Amino acid sequence: MSQVDTQAQTAVSLPRIGDDAPQFEVNTTQGPVSLSDYKGKWLLLFSHPADFTPVCTTELIGFQNIYPRLKEKNTELLGLSVDSVQSHIAWVRNIEEKSGVRIEYPIIADSSRQVATQYGMIHPNESQTETNRAVFVIDDQQKIRAIIYYPLTTGRNLDEIERLVTALQTTTNEQVPTPADWTPGDQVVVPPPKTQQEAEERLKDESIDITDWYLSKKNL
Known part of the structure; x- marks a missing residue:
């Protein structure tokens, strides 16, 4: 063998x-x-x-x-x-x-x-x-x-492990992703649009912080 x-x-x-x-x-x-x-x-x-x-x-x-x-x-x-x-x-x-x-x-x-x-x-x-x-x-x-x-x-790094648990629970409870280096109190990521129409509407949404149609953040 x-x-x-x-x-x-x-x-x-x-x-x-x-x-x-x-x-x-x-x-x-x-x-x-x-x-x-x-x-x-x-x-x-x-x-x-x-x-x-x-x-x-x-x-x-x-x-x-x-x-x-x-x-x-x-x-x-x-x-x-x-x-x-x-x-x-x-x-x-x-x-x-x-x-x-x-x-x-x-x-x-x-x-x-x-x-x-x-x-x-x-x-x-x-x-x-x-x-x-x-x-x-x-x-x-x-x-x-x-x-x-x-x-x-x-x-x-125990601080990172604690942060990871908090981020995972936030994702579970709020149904949102968290960006790099996220800690409680930071903005979370708004899930990206699924259609062209949603992308166009996203750019008009003044309630969120928009970098571009695919990258937007908001406060919880």
């Missing part, structure tokens, strides 16, 4: 934006958890490579720092690595002891790599065993709305 055939057989079908989030039932630092427990809420499912490592420690603290604001947006956090529950507990206790930050969200102990495999969190060309820094934004209907991957060497 050729190397290409072997790779094809072992390839995992990765979830994509718009897919139903793969279901799971797992053990965490706060007891058993299933994806269905979060139905009706938005969820940030994120993986880190390993407990008691420096970059991951800064990230766990960073996620905790944005957690109160996420909860105001009906959004929960759920961490994951392939370490054991006991390792996770020892680590979060150590973080609180050394930094004064209490990690309030659960962390999955995925020693079987079941969830990591379902979600494509292990990239063999980077590491055969550790999960990379993946982030899955799952909405209140348990659809995957965004996916971000970071390499092992690079910590995540």
